[in-house]
Amino acid sequence: MSEAAGSTEESPVHVLYAAIEEAAGLLDVECARDKVLPILDMYGDALAQAVVAFRLGTGRKHEGELDCRFTTPLDVDPYALAVEHGLTPRTDHPVGALLSDIRDACPIDSYGIDFGVVRGFKKIWLVFPRNDLQAISKLAAIPSMPPSLGKSIEFFDRYGMGETVGLLGIDYKHKTVNVYFGEPPTGGFAPDAVRSMLREVDQAEPSDQMLELGRQAFGIYVTLNWDSPKVERICFAVATEDPTSLSVQLDPKVERFVKHVLAADPTTKFVYAVASQPDGEYYKLQSYYRWQSGVLDIMQLEDGALDNPV
Numbered sequence: 001m002s003e004a005a006g007s008t009e010e011s012p013v014h015v016l017y018a019a020i021e022e023a024a025g026l027l028d029v030e031c032a033r034d035k036v037l038p039i040l041d042m043y044g045d046a047l048a049q050a051v052v053a054f055r056l057g058t059g060r061k062h063e064g065e066l067d068c069r070f071t072t073p074l075d076v077d078p079y080a081l082a083v084e085h086g087l088t089p090r091t092d093h094p095v096g097a098l099l100s101d102i103r104d105a106c107p108i109d110s111y112g113i114d115f116g117v118v119r120g121f122k123k124i125w126l127v128f129p130r131n132d133l134q135a136i137s138k139l140a141a142i143p144s145m146p147p148s149l150g151k152s153i154e155f156f157d158r159y160g161m162g163e164t165v166g167l168l169g170i171d172y173k174h175k176t177v178n179v180y181f182g183e184p185p186t187g188g189f190a191p192d193a194v195r196s197m198l199r200e201v202d203q204a205e206p207s208d209q210m211l212e213l214g215r216q217a218f219g220i221y222v223t224l225n226w227d228s229p230k231v232e233r234i235c236f237a238v239a240t241e242d243p244t245s246l247s248v249q250l251d252p253k254v255e256r257f258v259k260h261v262l263a264a265d266p267t268t269k270f271v272y273a274v275a276s277q278p279d280g281e282y283y284k285l286q287s288y289y290r291w292q293s294g295v296l297d298i299m300q301l302e303d304g305a306l307d308n309p310v
Helices: 012-026 033-049 078-084 095-105 136-140 147-151 153-158 191-200 208-216 252-264 294-299
Strands: 052-057 067-072 110-116 120-127 167-171 176-181 219-225 233-240 270-277 280-290
Touching (some): 012 033, 012 052, 012 067, 012 280, 033 067, 033 110, 033 120, 067 120, 078 095, 078 110, 095 120, 095 136, 095 167, 136 147, 136 153, 147 153, 147 219, 191 208, 191 233, 208 233, 208 270, 252 280
Antiparallel strands (some): 052 280, 120 167, 167 176, 219 233, 233 270, 270 280
């Protein structure tokens, strides 16, 4: 369940598609060939150099789905390519202009895309250079950015999320934006702070597991949209080489997937995360099918952080 587990002389598209089918099969998810192959075909041989990860989530919203994400060449506009190939419709909504507006205002280190093996294309990721993270105030001034980003600056500052952003995700399907902070307070986010921040943005009371992951988080990200003045969702992420070693109980589906992945490749890297919702919380596991040293820069982690993530 990682590239280290085997190799082939087949094309990068066929190799990755086979890995996606295998991963989906572990979760009893039927891979939609007509949704997945057109996405892979857009990038062809470039997939051989891409960082690739799989992500699954708990809860009804994520039932029957597996996400795949991979980095894409910097010299190709991933949004224009997705529109050209009919993966997402051209729109007058600000979400359609956001990538271009960010690119005009900020340096971009790399791109990535995210899709479901059942529901197809979802997101584009923009990674800022590790030595040139972007200030919240600068991003909030971008014309097509959700106004809630600027309205939440005091909220971010109050809870020690930091003033800079390393990664943005634009969800074209749901018309939302993920903003990733990589500077959690020393010692993580204290339980009282987690409870307070969730209460302030009308989220459900956190479970003990969420509070524990908040303490261990290497980063935090928020989800924003254009229709609400508040943060829509908050997520705490923990990096680890073995999610079963974390001091929280894994969802049975997640645990089964982890065991399969580690059996195939014990060196696989993971990110385990918990996300808030107004009616509760859900969990997400990301496993890396193909890892590169540059992923640590994307995650804003120091060398060796995954050896002792907590």
